[in-house]
Amino acid sequence: xxxxxxxxxxxxxxxxxxxxxxxxxxxxxxxxxxxxxxxxxxxxxxxxxxxxxxxxxxxxxxxxxxxxxxxxxxxxxxxxxxxxxxxxxxxxxxxxxxxxxxxxxxxxxxxxxxxxxxxxxxxxxxxxxxxxxxxxxxxxxxxx
Numbered sequence: 851x852x853x854x855x856x857x858x859x860x861x862x863x864x865x866x867x868x869x870x871x872x873x874x875x876x877x878x879x880x881x882x883x884x885x886x887x888x889x890x891x892x893x894x895x896x897x898x899x900x901x902x903x904x905x906x907x908x909x910x911x912x913x914x915x916x917x918x919x920x921x922x923x924x925x926x927x928x929x930x931x932x933x934x935x936x937x938x939x940x941x942x943x944x945x946x947x948x949x950x951x952x953x954x955x956x957x958x959x960x961x962x963x964x965x966x967x968x969x970x971x972x973x974x975x976x977x978x979x980x981x982x983x984x985x986x987x988x989x990x991x992x993x994x
Contacts, residue, residue, distance in 0.1 A: 853918040854878040865910060873907050875914060876945065883915040884947040889940065899940035899982075907946045908934065908972045908985040915970065919953050920991060925960055930967070930988040940974070940982040948972040956991060964993040 851859075854875045862869040871892055877884040885907050892903040909932050916927040948970050950956075959966035967990050974983040 852878070857914050857917055861910070864913075868906050868910050871903050871906060873910060877947075878914060878918055880918045881915070881950045881953055882948075883911050884945055885911060885914065886943060886945045888943045896939075897941065899944060901934075901936060904936070904940060904944065904946075904974055904983050905932070905934055905985075907944060908932065908948075908974060908983065909987065911946055911948045911972050912970050912987045912989040915948060915950050916991065919950060920957065920960075923994075925991050925993055928990050928992060930990055932985055932987040934983055934985045936983045938976075938980055938982045940976050942977040944974050944976055944982060946972050946974045946985075960991045960993060966991045 857875045857878055872888045873885050876886050887903055887907040889899055892899050894900040909929060912929055913927045916922060950970055956966045956968050970987045970989060972985045973981055976982050
């Protein structure tokens with residue numbers, strides 16, 4: 851089973867609301883994640899994607915990127931804050947993407963101190979590639 855498949859299967863149990871929205875990882879490897887969410891079933895009163903759905907697909911990236919990047923039998927991620935900027939209305943499915951630099955430094959920090967902070971910036975695009983939102987998330991990796 852790939853990391854992507856494991857994440858998609860686990861999402862139903864770990865974050866059932868995101869799973870019901872249709873959030874699915876389309877790419878997941880150490881230091882890189884992309885998740886897609888459909889417009890269908892996630893619209894609002896003006897026919898665009900509901901802001902909370904955009905927030906959700908961006909926020910789950912922080913936990914998901916940890917699956918292939920860190921030993922989750924020894925560590926677990928928590929979200930500390932997320933700031934989102936909406937730039938255009940999303941009228942199609944959306945893909946949220948993020949990359950994490952400094953994985954080795956995060957590993958070293960969590961091993962030495964039992965926790966390590968990291969920032970994850972995400973870009974959300976519609977199917978035409980237009981940026982509809984961006985986020986900056988503050989996360990922490992903690993020792994079990």
